[in-house]
Amino acid sequence: MTRRLAAIMFTDVVGFTASAQKDEAASLARLREQEGIVRPLFPPYGGREIKSTGDGFLVEFESALKATECAVEIQRRLRERNSKEPAAPIQLRIGVHVGDVEEDGGDIFGDAVNVASRVVPLAEPGGVCISDHVATHVRSKIPYPLDKLSPRNLKGVREPMDVYRVVLPWEAGGSSAGSSSLPRIAVLPFANISPDPENEYFADGLTEELITVLSQIKGLRVISRTSINQYKGTTKPVAQIGSELGADSVLEGSVRKAGDQLRIAVQLIDTRSDEHRWAQTYDRRLENVFAIQAEVAERTAGALKVELLKSERDALQERPTSSLAAYESYLRGIQANRLWGTDTARRHTLDREAEKYLEAAVREDPAFAAAYSQLANHLLGTWGLVRSTSEALPRARECVAKALELSPNSSEAHTAAGNLAFQADRDWGRAEAEFQQAIALNPSSTGARFWYAYLLWVLQRFDEARKQDRAAIELDPLWAAPRDHLIFCSHYYDELEQSIASLEKLANAFPDSDTLRYQLAELYAHAGRSEDALRLIEPLAGSMEPFPRRARATILAVLGSPEELRANLADWEQGRWPEYTSPSNVAMGYVLAGEQEKALVLLERDLREGERLLWSVYQVPYFDPIRGDPRFIAMLHALKLPTQLSRPLWPDGRHPPR
Numbered sequence: 131m132t133r134r135l136a137a138i139m140f141t142d143v144v145g146f147t148a149s150a151q152k153d154e155a156a157s158l159a160r161l162r163e164q165e166g167i168v169r170p171l172f173p174p175y176g177g178r179e180i181k182s183t184g185d186g187f188l189v190e191f192e193s194a195l196k197a198t199e200c201a202v203e204i205q206r207r208l209r210e211r212n213s214k215e216p217a218a219p220i221q222l223r224i225g226v227h228v229g230d231v232e233e234d235g236g237d238i239f240g241d242a243v244n245v246a247s248r249v250v251p252l253a254e255p256g257g258v259c260i261s262d263h264v265a266t267h268v269r270s271k272i273p274y275p276l277d278k279l280s281p282r283n284l285k286g287v288r289e290p291m292d293v294y295r296v297v298l299p300w301e302a303g304g305s306s307a308g309s310s311s312l313p314r315i316a317v318l319p320f321a322n323i324s325p326d327p328e329n330e331y332f333a334d335g336l337t338e339e340l341i342t343v344l345s346q347i348k349g350l351r352v353i354s355r356t357s358i359n360q361y362k363g364t365t366k367p368v369a370q371i372g373s374e375l376g377a378d379s380v381l382e383g384s385v386r387k388a389g390d391q392l393r394i395a396v397q398l399i400d401t402r403s404d405e406h407r408w409a410q411t412y413d414r415r416l417e418n419v420f421a422i423q424a425e426v427a428e429r430t431a432g433a434l435k436v437e438l439l440k441s442e443r444d445a446l447q448e449r450p451t452s453s454l455a456a457y458e459s460y461l462r463g464i465q466a467n468r469l470w471g472t473d474t475a476r477r478h479t480l481d482r483e484a485e486k487y488l489e490a491a492v493r494e495d496p497a498f499a500a501a502y503s504q505l506a507n508h509l510l511g512t513w514g515l516v517r518s519t520s521e522a523l524p525r526a527r528e529c530v531a532k533a534l535e536l537s538p539n540s541s542e543a544h545t546a547a548g549n550l551a552f553q554a555d556r557d558w559g560r561a562e563a564e565f566q567q568a569i570a571l572n573p574s575s576t577g578a579r580f581w582y583a584y585l586l587w588v589l590q591r592f593d594e595a596r597k598q599d600r601a602a603i604e605l606d607p608l609w610a611a612p613r614d615h616l617i618f619c620s621h622y623y624d625e626l627e628q629s630i631a632s633l634e635k636l637a638n639a640f641p642d643s644d645t646l647r648y649q650l651a652e653l654y655a656h657a658g659r660s661e662d663a664l665r666l667i668e669p670l671a672g673s674m675e676p677f678p679r680r681a682r683a684t685i686l687a688v689l690g691s692p693e694e695l696r697a698n699l700a701d702w703e704q705g706r707w708p709e710y711t712s713p714s715n716v717a718m719g720y721v722l723a724g725e726q727e728k729a730l731v732l733l734e735r736d737l738r739e740g741e742r743l744l745w746s747v748y749q750v751p752y753f754d755p756i757r758g759d760p761r762f763i764a765m766l767h768a769l770k771l772p773t774q775l776s777r778p779l780w781p782d783g784r785h786p787p788r
Contacts, residue, residue, distance in 0.1 A: 136190045136238070137197040137228045137264065138246040139177070141168065141204070143185040144221040144255040156218070161185060164220045167207050170563055174539075174570035175200035176441065180238055186222070186250075190238060193439055194228045194260075194267035198296065199348070201226055201258040202274065203570065205298060209256065210594065225250030227261040245291070252279065252293055262292035271349055271437065273312055274298060313434045316353040316377040317341045319362040320394075321384040333385040334468070335461025336394070336419070340381065342500075343427045345541075345574040346445050349436035353377055354576040357608035359468065372401025375607055379407065381430060390416040390454075396426055398433055407433040419457070420449045451501070456494035460501045463487030467508050481516055484508050492529075499537035502529040506546035507577070510553055518710050519741045523554050541572035545581065552585050556745060556769055561585055576606040583612065587619055588745055590772050595619045610640045614649070623751055624777035626657050626786055648681040655688040656751075656785055663689060680711070680719070687722045688784050695723050714743040718752040721783055730761050737765050745769050751780040 143164060150157040165182075172179055172189055175196040180188045191197035201224040212219040227249055229242030245261060253259040260268070265276055275297040317340050322333035338355055345352045353375050361371060368380055383396040397409035408429055412422050424446040431438050438446075451457050466484035488508065491501035506529035513522035530550050533543035548564030551557040562585060568578035579602040586595035596619045602612035617632045630653050637646040651666035663685055670682040683694040699719055701707055713736040720729035733744060744765060747753070756762045757779060766773045780786050 133230060133232045133240075135229070136192070136231045136242060137194040137226060138231065138238075138242045139187070139189045139191065139197045139201060140183070140225045140246045140250040141186040141189075142183075142223045142225075142250050144223060146185040160218060160220050163211075164208070164222070167211060167220075168204050168222075170567070171200055171204055171207065171570070174567045175203075180236075188238075188243070190231070192441065194226065194264040195271055195348075195439065197226045197228075198258070198260060198264060198268050198272060202272075202296065202298060205256055205258060221255040223250050223253035223255060224258045225253055225260070226258070226264050228263045228267065249293055253295070256298075258296040258298070260294050260296060262294070265292075265294045272296075312349060312351050313379065313436065314351045314353065314375075314377045315344065315430065315434070316358060316371065316375045316380045317344065318364075318371070318380055318382040319358060320382070321363075323384045324387045326387075329385075329387045331462045331465045332387050332458070334465045336385055336423075338464055338468070339423055339461075340426060342542075343423050343446065344381075344430065345572050347427065347431055347436060347438065347442055348573060349431065349438075350434065350574070351605065352574045354574070354606035354609065355468070356576070356611075357606045360608050368399050368401050368404055376604070377401055379430075379434065381426070387416070392416055392419060392422075394422055398430055416454055451491075451495045451498040453495040453498070456491045456498050456501065459487045459490040459494060460498065460504070463491060463501070463508075464504055467504065470508075470512075478516060481508075481512055492532075497536055499533050499540060500542065502533035502536065503540060503542035503546050506530045506533060507542065507549065510546065510549040513553065513741075515712075516710055526550060526554070539571060541568045541575050541578060544568035544571065545575065545578045548578065548585075549581055552581065553743075553746075556742065558585065558589060558770065574605055576602040576609065576612070579605070580612050580615070583615055583619070587615065588749075588771070590749075590776055592619045592776070610636065610643055610646060614646065623749075623780075623786070626653060629653055630657060644678070648678075648685075651681070651685050652688065655685045658785070660689050680715070684719065684722065687719075692723050695719055699723060699725075712743045712746075713740055714747050717744075718747060718750065721755055722752050726756050726759075730756060730759065733765060734761065737768060742769065745771055749775060751786075752783045754780045754783045 143161065146157060146161065168187065169179065175191065176193070177189045177191050177197070177200055180190055189197075191200065204222065204224065208220055208222060212221075225246050227242055227246035229240065229245065231238040231240040231242050249259050249261055259279070260276075269276060276294040277297055279293045279295060317337055320333045320337045322330045324332070337358065341352055341355055341358070344350055357375060364371070371380060372378070379398055379400055381396065381398050383394060386393040392414050393411065394414075395411045398407040399405070400407055410429070414422060427446050428438065428443075451460070463484050466480045466487060470480040470484055485505070485508065488501055488505040492498055492505065495501070506526045509517065509522045509526040509529070513519070513526070526546075527550065530543070530546045533540060534547060537543055544564050545568040548561045548568060551564055552561035562582070565578050565582035565585065568575055569582065572578070579598045583595045583598035583602065586592070586598065596616060599612045599616040599619060602609070603616070606612065613636055617629055617636070622629045630650070633646065633650045633653060637643065637650050640646055647666055651663045654660075654663035654666070667682045667685050670678045679698060683698045686692070687695040699716070702711070702716055713732050717729040717732045717736075720726070720732065736742060737744070748766060748771060753762070757775075763773050778787050
């Protein structure tokens with residue numbers, strides 16, 4: 131038998147025996163449902179299921195912290211489930227202890243197992259209790275208070291033991307999915323001071339890599355890159371940046387690259403006192419860049435009094451690639467991918483650059499997991515916008531499979547897998563599980579939270595979607611996308627004036643966003659505010675770019691002038707659009723132009739042999755005139771989408787009911 135130190139979790143379904151005596155079939159169904167919710171949560175936290183105890187589980191973890199975090203997440207998921215099924219709740223008690231165990235024949239034995247089994251009955255229904263041994267390991271590392279219970283004499287344990295109740299967020303007044311008392315850090319864009327300005331990509335890439343590396347530390351909350359990019363070249367004081375981002379500390383620095391020589395200067399600054407927590411200059415060869423990143427992460431964690439787990443230390447020491455050529459291509463690829471999302475004038479060029487460099491990265495190093503994840507997410511993000519199914523999906527599938535094979539615990543890989551299941555396969559359950567696992571692996575991942583919110587919006591689970599949007603906003607406060615999506619999830623189409631007020635505020639905060647400007651013009655048109663709508667779309671007159679042309683034509687059609695829209699549709703039919711556009715978007719135009727039969731035929735053809743992207747737009751009012759058509763309803767059934775909307779129908783698809 132082998133002996134080792136382990137964290138042990140026991141779960142127990144409350145009242146299962148009594149409920150089974152009343153209705154065995156219903157109780158067994160809820161038990162299986164509970165297993166389906168709980169069991170997938172063990173692996174993301176490093177848990178190993180030892181056995182089922184009939185109406186619970188015995189699970190081993192490598193650390194007390196991971197076991198406790200997993201226990202909290204289990205109760206969070208069950209609470210969400212119970213809010214939808216209040217008449218038939220599933221409630222667990224969970225107990226956690228850490229100590230020595232012995233393994234024999236796949237089972238484990240010892241005092242740790244015995245104590246954990248005695249701790250679990252002390253938990254309240256829906257609660258988590260931990261032993262004093264566990265509390266010693268997790269205190270100050272989790273954002274939840276610990277309430278000490280009175281000393282208990284546990285059966286089989288000689289001395290009275292201190293046991294603590296974990297005060298869960300909803301018990302303590304609630305918190306968003308992304309909020310916590312953990313230290314919040316922002317990595318500002320590193321300055322390029324290289325002799326060659328072309329090395330800007332390296333400084334940008336190093337910034338993103340440090341964000342990624344620090345995000346692996348679960349004791350930190352790291353502001354995402356979208357908010358950080360806005361401080362490139364800034365002269366704002368650190369205190370102001372900290373206030374705008376809600377960050378306790380900022381990491382800033384500069385990069386000088388000359389050939390294979392690097393000079394990287396880094397400093398960590400407290401945003402409240404403006405004092406340096408630490409500073410260091412590294413003069414190294416390019417091949418040492420990964421060691422520098424690991425050292426920066428470890429020193430940052432130490433300065434912020436965050437104790438690294440062994441698994442986190444091991445992850446920091448891993449080299450993502452053994453090829454410097456692959457790494458440089460990767461950095462160029464992620465820079466082009468970042469610019470693609472903001473530079474609409476060069477969108478097509480940047481899309482191809484991102485693909486070219488990321489393909490070069492995996493060609494140089496076929497074991498470069500992060501490059502496969504980035505390439506998969508880029509292809510899926512551009513699919514249906516500038517890239518057709520045949521261009522995007524086959525390669526995206528290969529990249530997702532390879533990323534998961536090479537790095538099964540990569541949050542980015544699971545985000546890509548979730549996007550593939552969501553957008554391409556419309557496997558809503560698998561997509562949700564992948565996004566949840568991505569978030570569990572990296573709670574600072576705003577990408578996973580944003581796409582999860584989008585999935586929940588598609589399924590009309592708006593309360594849950596708003597929760598993920600708010601968590602993304604907290605982690606990425608200067609990113610417009612989750613704020614925009616939050617408006618969609620709240621009242622975009624059913625409370626028009628409120629939506630206009632919210633979108634005006636957002637558009638003023640992000641004046642360079644063409645997308646927000648077009649959306650605001652659309653809402654003005656729906657509200658009958660034609661002068662405001664025309665003022666916003668006037669700069670689009672004469673544009674040859676497909677997206678601005680389509681936006682202008684759509685808004686004019688809402689205002690009662692469909693001539694441009696019909697001309698655009700005729701160009702599409704003749705293959706004269708210079709950039710790919712999804713058939714679902716074209717079908718919306720047909721309905722708005724009064725050609726409902728063409729829309730239905732196109733959507734049916736797309737469902738048979740195309741991208742089947744109707745899920746992404748089926749809720750918009752332009753489809754309301756055909757929403758009751760049996761053919762449209764059949765398409766929603768085929769995609770396993772709700773056939774009813776939470777808002778009232780718009781009679782003509784153009785204006786809300788008066």
